[in-house]
Amino acid sequence: MGAVDKILPQLRGLKSRGAGRWMAHCPAHDDKTPSLSIAEGADGRILLRCFADCSAAEIMDSIGLSMSDLYEGPIAHQLRPIGKAGRRLIKETLKKSGLKLDNAIFRCYDTCITP
Numbered sequence: 001m002g003a004v005d006k007i008l009p010q011l012r013g014l015k016s017r018g019a020g021r022w023m024a025h026c027p028a029h030d031d032k033t034p035s036l037s038i039a040e041g042a043d044g045r046i047l048l049r050c051f052a053d054c055s056a057a058e059i060m061d062s063i064g065l066s067m068s069d070l071y072e073g074p075i076a077h078q079l080r081p082i083g084k085a086g087r088r089l090i091k092e093t094l095k096k097s098g099l100k101l102d103n104a105i106f107r108c109y110d111t112c113i114t115p
Helices: 003-010 056-062 083-097 103-108
Strands: 012-016 021-025 036-040 046-050 079-081 111-113
Touching: 003 036, 003 046, 046 056
Parallel strands: none
Antiparallel strands: 012 021, 021 036, 036 046, 079 111
16 A cells, blocks of 8 residues: 555545645644645655645644655665765754764764655
């Protein structure tokens, strides 16, 4: 079962807006008119946008699904090293904020989900 097959049946007032695109009532707030845009990416991931500013996490929680359900398969295959530039950006951001990370914790931030 793909991501779109898990999510679309949970939504009220679903209307197609073309190939891989839908509008529906947002389940995260009392929605009188459809304000939730749903799009299926080329890789099968689902993109959610509520025009009342509900977050994707709020939307997924309100239909009893997790954020990982937005992806076709395990998201681990989308992880890649962030490289020197990414580590430098993290260090600079932490330095500006006055926070410190020890090396063990920093290794947890050594990968990111690619767009």
